[in-house]
Amino acid sequence: MEGPNQKSASDAYACRWCDKEVKATKRSEYNLKAHRDGADYKSTHKKPCAGRAKAIQSGCSLPPTPAKLTAAKAQSTPNNSGTIVAYTTRGRFDNSTMTKILIIWLIQQSLLWLRMEDFHLRLAFDHAIVSSQLPSCVWGRRACSPTLPGTAFTGHQTY
Template sequence: MKSDLEEGTLTRKRKKQNPDAVDLAQDSDKENSKAKAKLKKCKGGFDNPKAYFFPGEPAPDQSNGGLTYKCLWCPKSVRVNSSTNSNLKTHCDGSSTQNQVRKPCPGRGKAISKGANLPQSSTEEAEEQKKKNATNTGTLTSFVHKGCFNNKTLNKLLVFLGDSTLASMVPL
């Protein structure tokens, strides 16, 4: 037994539309153009790093699907992987690692004066950390950068003090 669909007996009736119902000239105005998507704010209420750059374009030698963004405030271009914006954020704010502090964009001051809401840069954080460490002057902590224990230093102290002082320090 064949179903109604296979036999073709079920059909939908279409409503006939009035061709004058849509005025294409009016609907294609600039005023009625598609709304642009707003960039989401980042953690802390700061501006999205993409707002700091021209729209991304694929570079001629880039084949992995990433884009290259040109900075609005300096002549530098930044390559970005398709899955993350970390290079854009690093360009805007700089970065701080154990060995070095990477400076932020030279046009950062211009962007902030134009109203950009950016987090504290890496150089500002490093200066703040130096000021914080400088307040402890006169103590050993102002001279020590890392508070890690070093066995070599302990061994040198023990040899320097000698066995006689060590023996007097250890209770029997």
């Protein structure tokens, strides 16, 4: 691939539409696609090429960006504010929302915060949402009962 700004001795590809140089290996062109379209990977959100609009105007047929796909999905589903659906269709994952849902679930089930140290529960959350962070039992004790240090709920043993 030879572009107008391509340097012959460089390992990176020069973008035709902006000043960036993007490295790609023989095995993977992910960096080139991420530069062209943008990317949503784990908790990283990369914007597409700044010259993308110029490329489309010149006749390039490019796929929609991840941001446009997310916006289209949010537009197609009814926006029920106050429901869990409203949180899941609005882009980036929010760890504090997950923490609030977990606290409600724990209070309803009357489980100790020590349960949060369960290996299988943590493994399930890591598999479902890679960027999730479960608070420790010490955080739970302080958050739930600041006046009674060392207890998560009244009547439970101190750890």
